Amino acid sequence: LDNSRLYWPSSPFGGNDHDSQEVGDRHNWQVWHGNVEPRKFGENLGQDYSVEGVSFKNYKKDYTRFSSEFGMHASANRFTLEDNLPEGTFYWGSDEMSYRNKDYHHQKGIMLMEGYTGIPTNIEEYMNFSMLTQAEGLKCGIEHYRRNKPFTSGSLIWQLNDCWPGTSWSMIDYYQLPKASYFYAKKFFHPLLLTIDHDAGSDLHIWVINDLLETYTDVLELTVESFSGEKLFTTTIPVEVKENASAKITRFTEEELLKGYPANEVVVRLTSMEGKAQQNVYYLRDHKDLALPQAHLQVAVDEDNQTVTVSTDNHARMVKLEIPSKKIHFSDNFFDLLPNETKTIEIGHLEGEKVDLGRLRVSAINSEQ
Known part of the structure:
Protein backbone atom coordinates (compact mmCIF):
# COMPACT_ATOMS: atom_id res chain seq x y z
CA LEU A 1 0.00 0.00 0.00
CA HIS A 190 33.85 -19.06 3.59
CA PRO A 191 34.48 -15.60 2.04
CA LEU A 192 37.51 -17.05 0.24
CA LEU A 193 36.47 -20.15 -1.69
CA LEU A 194 38.86 -22.43 -3.59
CA THR A 195 36.69 -24.55 -5.84
CA ILE A 196 36.97 -27.07 -8.68
CA ASP A 197 34.32 -27.38 -11.39
CA HIS A 198 34.50 -30.94 -12.70
CA ASP A 199 32.36 -33.65 -14.26
CA ALA A 200 33.49 -37.26 -14.58
CA GLY A 201 35.77 -37.69 -17.60
CA SER A 202 36.11 -33.93 -18.19
CA ASP A 203 38.71 -31.31 -17.34
CA LEU A 204 39.08 -29.84 -13.84
CA HIS A 205 38.56 -26.06 -13.82
CA ILE A 206 40.17 -24.27 -10.87
CA TRP A 207 38.30 -21.23 -9.56
CA VAL A 208 38.78 -18.73 -6.75
CA ILE A 209 35.91 -16.69 -5.30
CA ASN A 210 36.86 -13.64 -3.26
CA ASP A 211 34.00 -12.07 -1.30
CA LEU A 212 36.35 -9.78 0.60
CA LEU A 213 36.59 -6.08 -0.22
CA GLU A 214 40.32 -6.34 -0.83
CA THR A 215 42.52 -8.14 -3.34
CA TYR A 216 43.30 -11.77 -2.49
CA THR A 217 46.85 -12.97 -3.21
CA ASP A 218 48.03 -16.46 -2.38
CA VAL A 219 49.77 -19.56 -3.65
CA LEU A 220 47.50 -22.58 -4.07
CA GLU A 221 48.67 -26.17 -3.95
CA LEU A 222 46.84 -28.80 -5.99
CA THR A 223 47.61 -32.38 -4.98
CA VAL A 224 46.30 -35.75 -6.11
CA GLU A 225 46.80 -38.68 -3.75
CA SER A 226 45.82 -42.32 -3.74
CA PHE A 227 43.62 -43.60 -0.91
CA SER A 228 46.71 -45.26 0.58
CA GLY A 229 48.58 -41.93 0.71
CA GLU A 230 50.76 -42.10 -2.40
CA LYS A 231 51.24 -38.63 -3.89
CA LEU A 232 50.54 -38.88 -7.63
CA PHE A 233 50.58 -35.22 -8.67
CA THR A 234 51.33 -31.86 -7.09
CA THR A 235 51.71 -28.32 -8.37
CA THR A 236 51.57 -24.77 -7.05
CA ILE A 237 49.44 -22.00 -8.55
CA PRO A 238 50.06 -18.29 -7.75
CA VAL A 239 46.77 -16.39 -7.63
CA GLU A 240 45.68 -12.77 -7.44
CA VAL A 241 41.93 -12.14 -7.46
CA LYS A 242 40.47 -8.65 -7.16
CA GLU A 243 37.99 -7.78 -4.46
CA ASN A 244 34.40 -9.02 -4.64
CA ALA A 245 35.08 -11.20 -7.69
CA SER A 246 35.02 -14.73 -9.06
CA ALA A 247 37.84 -15.88 -11.32
CA LYS A 248 38.72 -19.05 -13.23
CA ILE A 249 42.43 -19.59 -12.67
CA THR A 250 43.48 -22.60 -14.74
CA ARG A 251 42.45 -26.10 -15.73
CA PHE A 252 43.86 -29.62 -15.86
CA THR A 253 42.82 -32.74 -17.73
CA GLU A 254 42.15 -35.94 -15.78
CA GLU A 255 44.99 -37.55 -17.74
CA GLU A 256 47.47 -34.92 -16.51
CA LEU A 257 46.54 -35.55 -12.89
CA LEU A 258 46.10 -39.32 -12.92
CA LYS A 259 49.01 -40.45 -15.13
CA GLY A 260 47.26 -43.77 -15.70
CA TYR A 261 46.05 -44.24 -12.10
CA PRO A 262 42.36 -45.22 -11.68
CA ALA A 263 40.08 -42.17 -11.32
CA ASN A 264 38.01 -43.87 -8.59
CA GLU A 265 41.01 -44.40 -6.30
CA VAL A 266 42.21 -40.83 -5.74
CA VAL A 267 41.40 -37.72 -3.75
CA VAL A 268 42.12 -34.19 -5.01
CA ARG A 269 42.99 -31.39 -2.60
CA LEU A 270 43.14 -27.65 -3.18
CA THR A 271 45.02 -25.86 -0.39
CA SER A 272 45.98 -22.28 0.46
CA MET A 273 49.71 -22.42 1.20
CA GLU A 274 49.39 -19.18 3.19
CA GLY A 275 46.46 -20.54 5.22
CA LYS A 276 44.07 -17.84 4.10
CA ALA A 277 41.29 -20.09 2.75
CA GLN A 278 39.77 -23.42 3.70
CA GLN A 279 41.17 -26.56 2.09
CA ASN A 280 38.76 -28.12 -0.39
CA VAL A 281 38.55 -31.85 -1.15
CA TYR A 282 37.17 -33.47 -4.31
CA TYR A 283 36.70 -36.90 -5.83
CA LEU A 284 36.78 -37.59 -9.56
CA ARG A 285 33.91 -40.06 -9.38
CA ASP A 286 30.66 -40.40 -7.41
CA HIS A 287 30.91 -41.92 -3.96
CA LYS A 288 29.21 -45.16 -5.04
CA ASP A 289 31.96 -45.70 -7.63
CA LEU A 290 34.94 -45.08 -5.32
CA ALA A 291 37.19 -48.03 -4.49
CA LEU A 292 37.67 -47.04 -0.86
CA PRO A 293 39.89 -49.37 1.21
CA GLN A 294 39.03 -50.11 4.82
CA ALA A 295 40.28 -47.37 7.12
CA HIS A 296 41.48 -48.18 10.62
CA LEU A 297 40.92 -45.18 12.87
CA GLN A 298 43.05 -44.44 15.92
CA VAL A 299 41.29 -42.34 18.57
CA ALA A 300 42.87 -40.57 21.56
CA VAL A 301 40.52 -38.95 24.10
CA ASP A 302 41.52 -36.11 26.43
CA GLU A 303 38.75 -35.79 29.07
CA ASP A 304 40.38 -32.82 30.83
CA ASN A 305 40.68 -30.66 27.72
CA GLN A 306 37.51 -32.10 26.13
CA THR A 307 39.29 -32.98 22.90
CA VAL A 308 39.54 -36.03 20.65
CA THR A 309 42.41 -36.73 18.25
CA VAL A 310 41.78 -38.99 15.26
CA SER A 311 44.22 -40.51 12.76
CA THR A 312 43.95 -43.18 10.06
CA ASP A 313 46.09 -45.52 7.97
CA ASN A 314 44.04 -45.37 4.74
CA HIS A 315 41.90 -42.51 3.51
CA ALA A 316 38.83 -42.21 5.77
CA ARG A 317 35.62 -40.94 4.15
CA MET A 318 33.29 -38.84 6.33
CA VAL A 319 34.71 -39.39 9.81
CA LYS A 320 31.78 -39.05 12.21
CA LEU A 321 31.88 -38.30 15.94
CA GLU A 322 28.77 -39.12 17.98
CA ILE A 323 27.85 -38.71 21.64
CA PRO A 324 24.35 -39.78 22.85
CA SER A 325 23.22 -36.39 24.14
CA LYS A 326 21.45 -33.21 23.03
CA LYS A 327 23.17 -29.93 22.15
CA ILE A 328 26.67 -31.38 21.68
CA HIS A 329 29.05 -29.15 19.73
CA PHE A 330 32.09 -30.31 17.73
CA SER A 331 34.69 -27.91 16.28
CA ASP A 332 34.53 -30.11 13.17
CA ASN A 333 32.73 -33.29 12.20
CA PHE A 334 31.85 -35.39 9.15
CA PHE A 335 35.30 -34.69 7.68
CA ASP A 336 37.60 -36.67 5.41
CA LEU A 337 40.94 -37.75 6.86
CA LEU A 338 44.01 -38.51 4.77
CA PRO A 339 46.43 -41.37 5.52
CA ASN A 340 48.74 -40.66 8.46
CA GLU A 341 46.98 -37.30 8.98
CA THR A 342 45.98 -36.31 12.52
CA LYS A 343 43.04 -34.10 13.44
CA THR A 344 42.11 -32.82 16.90
CA ILE A 345 38.47 -31.95 17.58
CA GLU A 346 37.24 -29.77 20.44
CA ILE A 347 33.97 -30.95 22.01
CA GLY A 348 31.57 -28.89 24.07
CA HIS A 349 27.97 -28.47 25.17
CA LEU A 350 25.77 -25.57 24.08
CA GLU A 351 24.81 -24.92 27.72
CA GLY A 352 28.35 -25.21 29.09
CA GLU A 353 28.04 -28.65 30.69
CA LYS A 354 31.03 -30.99 30.76
CA VAL A 355 30.67 -33.70 28.14
CA ASP A 356 31.12 -37.37 29.03
CA LEU A 357 33.62 -38.48 26.39
CA GLY A 358 33.41 -42.07 27.60
CA ARG A 359 30.30 -42.44 25.44
CA LEU A 360 32.01 -41.14 22.30
CA ARG A 361 31.67 -43.17 19.10
CA VAL A 362 34.00 -42.47 16.15
CA SER A 363 33.49 -44.06 12.74
CA ALA A 364 33.92 -43.46 9.02
CA ILE A 365 31.90 -44.71 6.07
CA ASN A 366 34.76 -47.06 5.17
CA SER A 367 35.84 -48.04 8.70
CA GLU A 368 34.68 -50.88 10.90
CA GLN A 369 31.40 -49.76 12.50
Whole structure:
Protein backbone atom coordinates (compact mmCIF):
# COMPACT_ATOMS: atom_id res chain seq x y z
CA LEU A 1 0.00 0.00 0.00
CA ASP A 2 3.05 2.29 0.37
CA ASN A 3 4.07 3.40 -3.12
CA SER A 4 7.19 5.14 -1.82
CA ARG A 5 8.91 1.88 -0.88
CA LEU A 6 10.18 -1.03 -2.95
CA TYR A 7 7.97 -4.07 -2.58
CA TRP A 8 8.65 -7.65 -3.68
CA PRO A 9 5.21 -9.27 -4.02
CA SER A 10 6.25 -12.92 -3.63
CA SER A 11 9.08 -15.41 -3.59
CA PRO A 12 9.92 -16.55 -6.18
CA PHE A 13 8.97 -13.67 -8.48
CA GLY A 14 10.02 -12.19 -11.81
CA GLY A 15 10.39 -12.70 -15.53
CA ASN A 16 8.36 -14.83 -17.92
CA ASP A 17 7.54 -17.15 -15.04
CA HIS A 18 7.60 -16.55 -11.32
CA ASP A 19 10.53 -19.00 -11.24
CA SER A 20 12.48 -17.28 -13.99
CA GLN A 21 16.25 -17.57 -14.22
CA GLU A 22 16.73 -14.17 -15.84
CA VAL A 23 14.81 -11.86 -13.50
CA GLY A 24 14.13 -11.77 -9.77
CA ASP A 25 14.60 -14.73 -7.45
CA ARG A 26 14.16 -18.43 -8.09
CA HIS A 27 13.36 -21.55 -6.07
CA ASN A 28 15.29 -24.51 -7.47
CA TRP A 29 13.19 -27.64 -6.95
CA GLN A 30 14.44 -29.39 -10.05
CA VAL A 31 16.83 -30.99 -7.57
CA TRP A 32 14.85 -33.13 -5.11
CA HIS A 33 11.38 -32.73 -6.71
CA GLY A 34 12.48 -33.21 -10.32
CA ASN A 35 10.64 -30.09 -11.54
CA VAL A 36 11.32 -29.29 -15.19
CA GLU A 37 12.16 -25.59 -15.26
CA PRO A 38 12.35 -22.86 -16.36
CA ARG A 39 8.91 -22.67 -17.95
CA LYS A 40 6.72 -19.85 -19.20
CA PHE A 41 3.38 -18.54 -17.98
CA GLY A 42 0.61 -20.89 -19.03
CA GLU A 43 2.82 -23.98 -19.26
CA ASN A 44 2.13 -26.87 -16.91
CA LEU A 45 4.86 -27.81 -14.47
CA GLY A 46 6.58 -30.93 -15.77
CA GLN A 47 8.46 -33.41 -13.59
CA ASP A 48 11.37 -35.70 -14.41
CA TYR A 49 10.88 -38.25 -11.67
CA SER A 50 14.10 -40.21 -12.18
CA VAL A 51 17.60 -40.58 -10.73
CA GLU A 52 18.89 -38.07 -13.29
CA GLY A 53 15.89 -35.77 -12.93
CA VAL A 54 16.27 -35.21 -9.17
CA SER A 55 20.10 -35.30 -9.08
CA PHE A 56 21.94 -32.48 -7.34
CA LYS A 57 24.17 -32.21 -10.42
CA ASN A 58 21.27 -30.29 -11.99
CA TYR A 59 22.24 -27.30 -9.84
CA LYS A 60 25.02 -26.66 -12.37
CA LYS A 61 22.36 -25.98 -15.04
CA ASP A 62 20.85 -23.16 -12.95
CA TYR A 63 21.97 -19.63 -13.88
CA THR A 64 19.55 -17.72 -11.71
CA ARG A 65 19.99 -14.20 -10.36
CA PHE A 66 19.19 -15.22 -6.79
CA SER A 67 18.50 -18.78 -5.70
CA SER A 68 16.30 -18.02 -2.71
CA GLU A 69 15.19 -21.57 -1.85
CA PHE A 70 16.67 -25.00 -2.57
CA GLY A 71 17.72 -28.06 -0.64
CA MET A 72 17.41 -31.78 -0.01
CA HIS A 73 16.70 -34.22 2.78
CA ALA A 74 19.03 -35.89 5.25
CA SER A 75 18.48 -38.08 8.27
CA ALA A 76 18.62 -36.65 11.76
CA ASN A 77 21.53 -37.76 13.94
CA ARG A 78 21.52 -41.16 15.64
CA PHE A 79 20.65 -39.92 19.15
CA THR A 80 17.78 -37.76 17.89
CA LEU A 81 16.24 -40.72 16.10
CA GLU A 82 16.83 -43.25 18.89
CA ASP A 83 15.32 -40.89 21.46
CA ASN A 84 12.11 -40.46 19.46
CA LEU A 85 11.48 -43.87 17.92
CA PRO A 86 9.59 -46.59 19.83
CA GLU A 87 11.70 -49.50 20.98
CA GLY A 88 12.47 -51.98 18.22
CA THR A 89 11.77 -49.58 15.33
CA PHE A 90 15.23 -48.06 14.84
CA TYR A 91 16.04 -49.83 11.60
CA TRP A 92 16.04 -49.03 7.90
CA GLY A 93 12.59 -49.57 6.42
CA SER A 94 10.54 -49.53 9.63
CA ASP A 95 7.13 -47.83 9.57
CA GLU A 96 8.24 -45.43 12.29
CA MET A 97 11.31 -44.38 10.28
CA SER A 98 9.01 -43.81 7.31
CA TYR A 99 6.69 -41.71 9.47
CA ARG A 100 9.66 -39.53 10.42
CA ASN A 101 10.21 -38.58 6.77
CA LYS A 102 8.70 -35.15 6.11
CA ASP A 103 7.91 -35.48 2.42
CA TYR A 104 5.02 -37.19 0.68
CA HIS A 105 7.18 -39.02 -1.84
CA HIS A 106 9.94 -40.84 0.02
CA GLN A 107 11.32 -42.23 -3.23
CA LYS A 108 12.97 -38.87 -4.02
CA GLY A 109 15.55 -39.29 -1.28
CA ILE A 110 16.19 -42.88 -2.39
CA MET A 111 16.78 -41.75 -5.97
CA LEU A 112 19.15 -38.99 -4.85
CA MET A 113 21.19 -41.53 -2.89
CA GLU A 114 20.98 -44.06 -5.70
CA GLY A 115 22.68 -41.58 -8.00
CA TYR A 116 25.48 -40.58 -5.65
CA THR A 117 26.10 -43.02 -2.77
CA GLY A 118 24.02 -46.01 -3.80
CA ILE A 119 20.89 -47.21 -2.01
CA PRO A 120 21.40 -47.94 1.72
CA THR A 121 20.86 -51.44 3.06
CA ASN A 122 20.73 -50.67 6.80
CA ILE A 123 20.15 -47.78 9.21
CA GLU A 124 23.85 -46.93 9.50
CA GLU A 125 24.18 -46.59 5.74
CA TYR A 126 20.96 -44.59 5.58
CA MET A 127 22.19 -42.02 8.09
CA ASN A 128 25.59 -41.80 6.39
CA PHE A 129 24.41 -41.86 2.79
CA SER A 130 21.61 -39.33 3.25
CA MET A 131 23.83 -36.91 5.16
CA LEU A 132 26.67 -37.25 2.66
CA THR A 133 24.33 -36.75 -0.31
CA GLN A 134 22.82 -33.64 1.28
CA ALA A 135 26.24 -32.22 2.16
CA GLU A 136 27.85 -32.89 -1.21
CA GLY A 137 24.70 -31.75 -3.00
CA LEU A 138 24.54 -28.39 -1.22
CA LYS A 139 28.28 -27.99 -1.79
CA CYS A 140 27.73 -28.59 -5.50
CA GLY A 141 24.96 -25.99 -5.63
CA ILE A 142 26.57 -23.26 -3.54
CA GLU A 143 29.94 -23.54 -5.25
CA HIS A 144 28.25 -23.32 -8.66
CA TYR A 145 26.22 -20.26 -7.65
CA ARG A 146 29.32 -18.58 -6.21
CA ARG A 147 31.37 -19.31 -9.34
CA ASN A 148 28.62 -17.56 -11.33
CA LYS A 149 29.07 -14.34 -9.37
CA PRO A 150 28.07 -11.55 -10.01
CA PHE A 151 25.22 -12.69 -12.29
CA THR A 152 24.14 -14.99 -9.46
CA SER A 153 24.49 -12.88 -6.34
CA GLY A 154 22.60 -14.74 -3.65
CA SER A 155 21.59 -18.16 -2.34
CA LEU A 156 19.45 -19.29 0.58
CA ILE A 157 19.36 -22.96 1.61
CA TRP A 158 16.11 -24.51 2.74
CA GLN A 159 16.57 -25.11 5.64
CA LEU A 160 18.80 -24.35 8.62
CA ASN A 161 17.10 -25.90 11.68
CA ASP A 162 14.14 -28.09 12.53
CA CYS A 163 10.95 -28.45 14.57
CA TRP A 164 10.68 -32.20 13.99
CA PRO A 165 12.90 -35.12 15.02
CA GLY A 166 13.29 -37.02 11.77
CA THR A 167 14.28 -36.75 8.13
CA SER A 168 13.94 -33.31 6.58
CA TRP A 169 15.71 -30.60 4.60
CA SER A 170 17.34 -29.14 7.75
CA MET A 171 21.11 -28.81 8.32
CA ILE A 172 20.70 -28.93 12.13
CA ASP A 173 18.32 -31.45 13.63
CA TYR A 174 15.63 -31.09 16.31
CA TYR A 175 18.08 -31.57 19.20
CA GLN A 176 20.40 -28.90 17.77
CA LEU A 177 22.87 -31.53 16.57
CA PRO A 178 24.38 -30.47 13.22
CA LYS A 179 24.25 -32.76 10.23
CA ALA A 180 27.18 -33.18 7.83
CA SER A 181 25.93 -30.31 5.64
CA TYR A 182 26.37 -27.82 8.49
CA PHE A 183 30.10 -28.49 8.67
CA TYR A 184 30.37 -28.46 4.88
CA ALA A 185 28.62 -25.07 4.89
CA LYS A 186 31.24 -23.58 7.21
CA LYS A 187 33.68 -24.23 4.38
CA PHE A 188 31.68 -23.60 1.20
CA PHE A 189 30.37 -20.29 2.58
CA HIS A 190 33.85 -19.06 3.59
CA PRO A 191 34.48 -15.60 2.04
CA LEU A 192 37.51 -17.05 0.24
CA LEU A 193 36.47 -20.15 -1.69
CA LEU A 194 38.86 -22.43 -3.59
CA THR A 195 36.69 -24.55 -5.84
CA ILE A 196 36.97 -27.07 -8.68
CA ASP A 197 34.32 -27.38 -11.39
CA HIS A 198 34.50 -30.94 -12.70
CA ASP A 199 32.36 -33.65 -14.26
CA ALA A 200 33.49 -37.26 -14.58
CA GLY A 201 35.77 -37.69 -17.60
CA SER A 202 36.11 -33.93 -18.19
CA ASP A 203 38.71 -31.31 -17.34
CA LEU A 204 39.08 -29.84 -13.84
CA HIS A 205 38.56 -26.06 -13.82
CA ILE A 206 40.17 -24.27 -10.87
CA TRP A 207 38.30 -21.23 -9.56
CA VAL A 208 38.78 -18.73 -6.75
CA ILE A 209 35.91 -16.69 -5.30
CA ASN A 210 36.86 -13.64 -3.26
CA ASP A 211 34.00 -12.07 -1.30
CA LEU A 212 36.35 -9.78 0.60
CA LEU A 213 36.59 -6.08 -0.22
CA GLU A 214 40.32 -6.34 -0.83
CA THR A 215 42.52 -8.14 -3.34
CA TYR A 216 43.30 -11.77 -2.49
CA THR A 217 46.85 -12.97 -3.21
CA ASP A 218 48.03 -16.46 -2.38
CA VAL A 219 49.77 -19.56 -3.65
CA LEU A 220 47.50 -22.58 -4.07
CA GLU A 221 48.67 -26.17 -3.95
CA LEU A 222 46.84 -28.80 -5.99
CA THR A 223 47.61 -32.38 -4.98
CA VAL A 224 46.30 -35.75 -6.11
CA GLU A 225 46.80 -38.68 -3.75
CA SER A 226 45.82 -42.32 -3.74
CA PHE A 227 43.62 -43.60 -0.91
CA SER A 228 46.71 -45.26 0.58
CA GLY A 229 48.58 -41.93 0.71
CA GLU A 230 50.76 -42.10 -2.40
CA LYS A 231 51.24 -38.63 -3.89
CA LEU A 232 50.54 -38.88 -7.63
CA PHE A 233 50.58 -35.22 -8.67
CA THR A 234 51.33 -31.86 -7.09
CA THR A 235 51.71 -28.32 -8.37
CA THR A 236 51.57 -24.77 -7.05
CA ILE A 237 49.44 -22.00 -8.55
CA PRO A 238 50.06 -18.29 -7.75
CA VAL A 239 46.77 -16.39 -7.63
CA GLU A 240 45.68 -12.77 -7.44
CA VAL A 241 41.93 -12.14 -7.46
CA LYS A 242 40.47 -8.65 -7.16
CA GLU A 243 37.99 -7.78 -4.46
CA ASN A 244 34.40 -9.02 -4.64
CA ALA A 245 35.08 -11.20 -7.69
CA SER A 246 35.02 -14.73 -9.06
CA ALA A 247 37.84 -15.88 -11.32
CA LYS A 248 38.72 -19.05 -13.23
CA ILE A 249 42.43 -19.59 -12.67
CA THR A 250 43.48 -22.60 -14.74
CA ARG A 251 42.45 -26.10 -15.73
CA PHE A 252 43.86 -29.62 -15.86
CA THR A 253 42.82 -32.74 -17.73
CA GLU A 254 42.15 -35.94 -15.78
CA GLU A 255 44.99 -37.55 -17.74
CA GLU A 256 47.47 -34.92 -16.51
CA LEU A 257 46.54 -35.55 -12.89
CA LEU A 258 46.10 -39.32 -12.92
CA LYS A 259 49.01 -40.45 -15.13
CA GLY A 260 47.26 -43.77 -15.70
CA TYR A 261 46.05 -44.24 -12.10
CA PRO A 262 42.36 -45.22 -11.68
CA ALA A 263 40.08 -42.17 -11.32
CA ASN A 264 38.01 -43.87 -8.59
CA GLU A 265 41.01 -44.40 -6.30
CA VAL A 266 42.21 -40.83 -5.74
CA VAL A 267 41.40 -37.72 -3.75
CA VAL A 268 42.12 -34.19 -5.01
CA ARG A 269 42.99 -31.39 -2.60
CA LEU A 270 43.14 -27.65 -3.18
CA THR A 271 45.02 -25.86 -0.39
CA SER A 272 45.98 -22.28 0.46
CA MET A 273 49.71 -22.42 1.20
CA GLU A 274 49.39 -19.18 3.19
CA GLY A 275 46.46 -20.54 5.22
CA LYS A 276 44.07 -17.84 4.10
CA ALA A 277 41.29 -20.09 2.75
CA GLN A 278 39.77 -23.42 3.70
CA GLN A 279 41.17 -26.56 2.09
CA ASN A 280 38.76 -28.12 -0.39
CA VAL A 281 38.55 -31.85 -1.15
CA TYR A 282 37.17 -33.47 -4.31
CA TYR A 283 36.70 -36.90 -5.83
CA LEU A 284 36.78 -37.59 -9.56
CA ARG A 285 33.91 -40.06 -9.38
CA ASP A 286 30.66 -40.40 -7.41
CA HIS A 287 30.91 -41.92 -3.96
CA LYS A 288 29.21 -45.16 -5.04
CA ASP A 289 31.96 -45.70 -7.63
CA LEU A 290 34.94 -45.08 -5.32
CA ALA A 291 37.19 -48.03 -4.49
CA LEU A 292 37.67 -47.04 -0.86
CA PRO A 293 39.89 -49.37 1.21
CA GLN A 294 39.03 -50.11 4.82
CA ALA A 295 40.28 -47.37 7.12
CA HIS A 296 41.48 -48.18 10.62
CA LEU A 297 40.92 -45.18 12.87
CA GLN A 298 43.05 -44.44 15.92
CA VAL A 299 41.29 -42.34 18.57
CA ALA A 300 42.87 -40.57 21.56
CA VAL A 301 40.52 -38.95 24.10
CA ASP A 302 41.52 -36.11 26.43
CA GLU A 303 38.75 -35.79 29.07
CA ASP A 304 40.38 -32.82 30.83
CA ASN A 305 40.68 -30.66 27.72
CA GLN A 306 37.51 -32.10 26.13
CA THR A 307 39.29 -32.98 22.90
CA VAL A 308 39.54 -36.03 20.65
CA THR A 309 42.41 -36.73 18.25
CA VAL A 310 41.78 -38.99 15.26
CA SER A 311 44.22 -40.51 12.76
CA THR A 312 43.95 -43.18 10.06
CA ASP A 313 46.09 -45.52 7.97
CA ASN A 314 44.04 -45.37 4.74
CA HIS A 315 41.90 -42.51 3.51
CA ALA A 316 38.83 -42.21 5.77
CA ARG A 317 35.62 -40.94 4.15
CA MET A 318 33.29 -38.84 6.33
CA VAL A 319 34.71 -39.39 9.81
CA LYS A 320 31.78 -39.05 12.21
CA LEU A 321 31.88 -38.30 15.94
CA GLU A 322 28.77 -39.12 17.98
CA ILE A 323 27.85 -38.71 21.64
CA PRO A 324 24.35 -39.78 22.85
CA SER A 325 23.22 -36.39 24.14
CA LYS A 326 21.45 -33.21 23.03
CA LYS A 327 23.17 -29.93 22.15
CA ILE A 328 26.67 -31.38 21.68
CA HIS A 329 29.05 -29.15 19.73
CA PHE A 330 32.09 -30.31 17.73
CA SER A 331 34.69 -27.91 16.28
CA ASP A 332 34.53 -30.11 13.17
CA ASN A 333 32.73 -33.29 12.20
CA PHE A 334 31.85 -35.39 9.15
CA PHE A 335 35.30 -34.69 7.68
CA ASP A 336 37.60 -36.67 5.41
CA LEU A 337 40.94 -37.75 6.86
CA LEU A 338 44.01 -38.51 4.77
CA PRO A 339 46.43 -41.37 5.52
CA ASN A 340 48.74 -40.66 8.46
CA GLU A 341 46.98 -37.30 8.98
CA THR A 342 45.98 -36.31 12.52
CA LYS A 343 43.04 -34.10 13.44
CA THR A 344 42.11 -32.82 16.90
CA ILE A 345 38.47 -31.95 17.58
CA GLU A 346 37.24 -29.77 20.44
CA ILE A 347 33.97 -30.95 22.01
CA GLY A 348 31.57 -28.89 24.07
CA HIS A 349 27.97 -28.47 25.17
CA LEU A 350 25.77 -25.57 24.08
CA GLU A 351 24.81 -24.92 27.72
CA GLY A 352 28.35 -25.21 29.09
CA GLU A 353 28.04 -28.65 30.69
CA LYS A 354 31.03 -30.99 30.76
CA VAL A 355 30.67 -33.70 28.14
CA ASP A 356 31.12 -37.37 29.03
CA LEU A 357 33.62 -38.48 26.39
CA GLY A 358 33.41 -42.07 27.60
CA ARG A 359 30.30 -42.44 25.44
CA LEU A 360 32.01 -41.14 22.30
CA ARG A 361 31.67 -43.17 19.10
CA VAL A 362 34.00 -42.47 16.15
CA SER A 363 33.49 -44.06 12.74
CA ALA A 364 33.92 -43.46 9.02
CA ILE A 365 31.90 -44.71 6.07
CA ASN A 366 34.76 -47.06 5.17
CA SER A 367 35.84 -48.04 8.70
CA GLU A 368 34.68 -50.88 10.90
CA GLN A 369 31.40 -49.76 12.50
